[in-house]
Amino acid sequence: MxxxxxxxxxxxxxxxxxxxxxxxxxxxxxxxxxxxxxxxxxxxxxxxxxxxxxxxxxxxxPFRITLHLDKTYGVEFNVFPKTLLNKFLDYIIPNRAIFIPRNVRNQFSFGGNKDLIKKLISDKIFIENINNEKIFIGTINKLANRIVLTPAHGINDVDHFEKLVKVLKRIENEIKNCT
Incomplete structure (x- = not known):
């Protein structure tokens, strides 16, 4: 199965x-x-x-896990594993992501709505669930009506899936609170 x-x-x-x-x-x-x-x-x-x-x-x-929002929100957001170019940019411009904790900043790059990013990185459950994962998260476009999460190495089991959905639910709650 x-x-x-x-x-x-x-x-x-x-x-x-x-x-x-x-x-x-x-x-x-x-x-x-x-x-x-x-x-x-x-x-x-x-x-x-x-x-x-x-x-x-x-x-x-890869698997695509899509959370469908209840309406369209004017929020853009994405998270992806840190690339060599982003590490270089962090070295050249050290203050560009200073508000993100170092352990998260070393693993991921964030883009989109700054207020949403600040709220999410202060959310301990969000940080615990993305820690040591290789995932890509993003809204499809600026008028977001869904959030897509793509785990680079698939879904291990039901518990792993629920962990990833908790990440999406945290993002959904913060998007609803931002507007």
Missing amino acids: SIIQELTEKYNGIYSEDPTSSFTGPTGKYIYQQKSGIINFDGTKISINLNEVGGAMYGTE
């Missing part, structure tokens, strides 16, 4: 799975299958998507 199917059963959600598709490319036969689930987590719609790829190319596109 896939993790998405397990989650939808636990939360009485909706699970769907496309039929397996295959095609032959220059390096061999590829197999593709999309799996998705929609659940209600503490009154919020959460969707989970995975595009599995197999055959000649072993690997999978």
